[in-house]
Amino acid sequence: MCLRSSSYTSPKPCKHLADYKLRHAFDGYDSLQNCLKTTPIGRTRVDNHNTKIPRCNFCNGYLGRLYICLMCSSISCSTHILLHTQSKSGHDVAIDIERSELYCCLCCDQVYDPDFDKVVVSEQIKGSCPGRSNKRRRLDSGMELDLKKSKWLIAMRDGRAKSCYPLGLRGLNNLGNTCFMNSVLQALLHAPPLRNYFLSDHHNRDECKRRYGEKLCLLCEIGALVSAMFSGDRSPYSPAQFLYSWWQHSSNLASYEEQDAHEFFISVLDGIHEKESKVRNSSKDDGDCQCIAHRAFSGSLRSDVTCTICGFTSTTYDPCVDISLNLDTVNLSAAEKTGLSTLSGCLNLFTRAERLGSDSKLHCQNCQELRDTSKQLSISRLPLVLCLHIKRFEHSLIRKTSRKIDQYLQFPFALDMTPYLSSSIVRSRFGNRIFAFECENSDSSAEYEIFAVIAHSGMLESGHYVTYLHVNNHWYKCDDAWICEVDEGIVRASQCYMLFYVQKLLYYKANKDLSCNASVESR
Amino acid sequence: MSRPPPPPPPPPPTTNKDQQRQNPSLQEINIKLIQSGEKERLKELLRERLLECGWIDEMKALCRAFTRKKGRNNVTVDDLVHVISPKGRASIPDSVKAKLLQRIRAFLASTAD
Numbered sequence: 108m109c110l111r112s113s114s115y116t117s118p119k120p121c122k123h124l125a126d127y128k129l130r131h132a133f134d135g136y137d138s139l140q141n142c143l144k145t146t147p148i149g150r151t152r153v154d155n156h157n158t159k160i161p162r163c164n165f166c167n168g169y170l171g172r173l174y175i176c177l178m179c180s181s182i183s184c185s186t187h188i189l190l191h192t193q194s195k196s197g198h199d200v201a202i203d204i205e206r207s208e209l210y211c212c213l214c215c216d217q218v219y220d221p222d223f224d225k226v227v228v229s230e231q232i233k234g235s236c237p238g239r240s241n242k243r244r245r246l247d248s249g250m251e252l253d254l255k256k257s258k259w260l261i262a263m264r265d266g267r268a269k270s271c272y273p274l275g276l277r278g279l280n281n282l283g284n285t286c287f288m289n290s291v292l293q294a295l296l297h298a299p300p301l302r303n304y305f306l307s308d309h310h311n312r313d314e315c316k317r318r319y320g321e322k323l324c325l326l327c328e329i330g331a332l333v334s335a336m337f338s339g340d341r342s343p344y345s346p347a348q349f350l351y352s353w354w355q356h357s358s359n360l361a362s363y364e365e366q367d368a369h370e371f372f373i374s375v376l377d378g379i380h381e382k383e384s385k386v387r388n389s390s391k392d393d394g395d396c397q398c399i400a401h402r403a404f405s406g407s408l409r410s411d412v413t414c415t416i417c418g419f420t421s422t423t424y425d426p427c428v429d430i431s432l433n434l435d436t437v438n439l440s441a442a443e444k445t446g447l448s449t450l451s452g453c454l455n456l457f458t459r460a461e462r463l464g465s466d467s468k469l470h471c472q473n474c475q476e477l478r479d480t481s482k483q484l485s486i487s488r489l490p491l492v493l494c495l496h497i498k499r500f501e502h503s504l505i506r507k508t509s510r511k512i513d514q515y516l517q518f519p520f521a522l523d524m525t526p527y528l529s530s531s532i533v534r535s536r537f538g539n540r541i542f543a544f545e546c547e548n549s550d551s552s553a554e555y556e557i558f559a560v561i562a563h564s565g566m567l568e569s570g571h572y573v574t575y576l577h578v579n580n581h582w583y584k585c586d587d588a589w590i591c592e593v594d595e596g597i598v599r600a601s602q603c604y605m606l607f608y609v610q611k612l613l614y615y616k617a618n619k620d621l622s623c624n625a626s627v628e629s630r
Numbered sequence: 631m632s633r634p635p636p637p638p639p640p641p642p643p644t645t646n647k648d649q650q651r652q653n654p655s656l657q658e659i660n661i662k663l664i665q666s667g668e669k670e671r672l673k674e675l676l677r678e679r680l681l682e683c684g685w686i687d688e689m690k691a692l693c694r695a696f697t698r699k700k701g702r703n704n705v706t707v708d709d710l711v712h713v714i715s716p717k718g719r720a721s722i723p724d725s726v727k728a729k730l731l732q733r734i735r736a737f738l739a740s741t742a743d
Binding site for chain 1: 660661674
């Protein structure tokens with residue numbers, strides 16, 4: 108999978124390409140349009156409609172890279188392409204026949220031109236949907252070549268060392284196998300959007316009781332928790348009221364048994380959403396919902412299902428509040444050398460195009476038949492707070508057993524989600540093309556900073572959850588009632604189960620607020 | 631117990647100079663593969679397998695390391711191809727080679743005159 112650097116700027120054309128464009132504008136590209144052929148998997152080649160296979164003019168070779176000159180359409184292999192440009196002045200730019208990529212013969216290097224890529228991509232799209240109109244047309248709506256990428260100014264971090272623990276750190280007593288709850292609460296209450304929401308009293312408890320009179324409101328309980336955590340009192344707090352309130356909401360999970368932290372996380376978000384939609388009397392779908400849970404965690408996943416025969420792709424979008432990742436143990440053959448499973452490996456696995464088995468053929472709209480398909484996920488909208496859930500608990504329905512995967516997973520503290528965005532994934536399907544992706548929101552950053560890690564140790568039935576919080580450049584371990592500062596190495600070495608990242612801008616802003624001891628964040 | 635001798639290594643990749651002197655039947659096979667479009671499909675299969683086994687990621691890492699060493703503006707595509715080709719060819723898993731060979735044989739058998 109491509110791992111592009113976070114600064115996606117289009118490369119400048121070389122002098123020779125610039126000269127060519129000045130002299131010939133789009134002539135060469137236009138005549139190319141009829142000679143492009145796209146394979147169903149998305150590779151576009153230059154096809155001269157000859158029955159003979161392309162061969163080098165100089166040596167008659169047909170193996171290796173072959174280039175076709177933009178000026179005279181003569182074909183040369185990589186060994187002789189320089190000869191061609193030397194023998195004919197002005198014949199500087201050529202196209203790699205198999206890949207439809209520009210090559211400058213004088214620079215001896217690949218070069219890039221957004222106009223060229225426009226032509227190729229439009230042919231690729233046309234080629235993959237033969238049902239649509241075959242009229243020759245330039246690239247139109249949805250693919251504006253506007254590659255503005257605004258640079259973000261990151262606020263300077265306040266690096267003042269604190270001798271005492273920062274505000275907001277407080278232990279939670281274990282009320283009977285409730286470490287799953289404590290660990291998630293620690294992470295949630297320190298998620299900047301949630302913390303700020305409750306600290307600014309956006310859910311006013313008195314008002315809530317007055318208006319709805321319900322004895323138990325999940326939001327009120329969370330608000331009470333946040334107040335307790337940030338009160339300055341360092342003695343461990345017992346979230347009994349919250350637990351009881353949550354039991355009312357998720358009665359199926361109400362017991363003193365150890366629960367799954369991720370399941371609890373989802374159920375809390377659900378509870379917040381339910382209560383807030385009742386309050387607002389609205390039932391917007393998750394994508395547009397303005398409840399604090401969705402405002403913080405809601406993102407959108409894009410799913411592309413492609414017919415392997417004709418290349419027709421059908422796209423759907425689904426909202427999500429987190430991403431559950433399988434461990435990339437599949438790639439162990441390459442990773443075996445380092446023996447390392449990484450978060451980027453898991454994310455690559457998540458966004459990889461996957462061939463669905465022949466027993467799950469789908470109906471292709473284009474072919475009008477059941478076909479083998481390939482499915483690829485990508486992230487079309489990133490949330491403010493990104494929760495990544497590592498699927499360590501495997502439940503086999505067939506064998507009726509469950510097991511825990513202890514595989515160590517390496518994860519970064521700074522995460523760039525750009526390669527997993529729909530724009531990057533779809534771009535890479537077309538090869539190294541330059542174009543702006545439709546609905547690419549360059550105003551939201553893809554860079555994240557970690558602020559909480561929920562780690563699990565032990566076995567499936569009898570394990571223990573702890574949370575590591577990153578506050579003011581220090582790491583703190585929250586083990587039920589006990590809070591202590593730890594070295595970042597401890598965090599890196601932990602067996603992560605849930606990772607919480609927040610958009611970089613928010614993170615630095617949040618830390619600044621904490622160190623200034625400001626408790627109210629204006630909306 | 632003596633084992634049978636290992637199969638002879640596959641012929642080395644041909645440079646353009648060698649193409650003229652190529653074994654005529656090998657050339658015929660190649661042309662047949664290209665014209666029928668089978669070569670395209672084989673390359674597709676190869677790409678899939680190499681992606682799965684992490685070979686592509688390894689090559690990318692090599693390219694990145696080389697580019698970092700030389701500086702991004704001092705590296706051309708040709709440089710990269712030259713640098714990673716020997717390592718790349720050497721590190722292709724045997725299972726991938728075997729699979730492709732199997733496909734080629736099947737294709738030739740099905741199109742035998």
